[in-house]
Amino acid sequence: MSFPTKEERSKCWGARDKYWECLEKNNVDEKDSVCTEFRKLYEQSCTAQWVKHFDRRRTYLKFKEKIEKDGYEPLDQTK
Numbered sequence: 001m002s003f004p005t006k007e008e009r010s011k012c013w014g015a016r017d018k019y020w021e022c023l024e025k026n027n028v029d030e031k032d033s034v035c036t037e038f039r040k041l042y043e044q045s046c047t048a049q050w051v052k053h054f055d056r057r058r059t060y061l062k063f064k065e066k067i068e069k070d071g072y073e074p075l076d077q078t079k
Contacts, residue, residue, distance in 0.1 A: 004043060009060045012042075012045045012046035012050060013047075015030075015038070015042040015045035016045075016054050017039070018042075019035060019038040019039055019042040022034065022035035022038045023035055030055070031062050
C-alpha cells in the first residue's frame with residue numbers, strides 16, 4: 001500500500017469533516033441513518049485503516065469532552 005497523495009488526503013479529510021459535521025448538526029451517533037450518505041462518502045474517500053483511526057479519535061474526543069464538562073466519577077468498587 002502506498003501513502004496517499006496530497007489530493008487523496010485532502011479528499012479523505014474533507015469527507016470525514018462533512019460526516020462529523022452531519023453527526024454534530026443532527027446530534028446523532030454513528031448508528032443513525034441521517035448521515036448515511038456522508039458515511040459512505042467518508043468510507044470511499046479514506047482507507048479502512050484511516051476510517052478506523054478517525055472513528056476511534058472521534059469517540060475519544062467525545063469522551064474527553066464529556067469528562068471535561070461533567071467531571072470524572074470513579075466506580076465504587078466496594079459494592
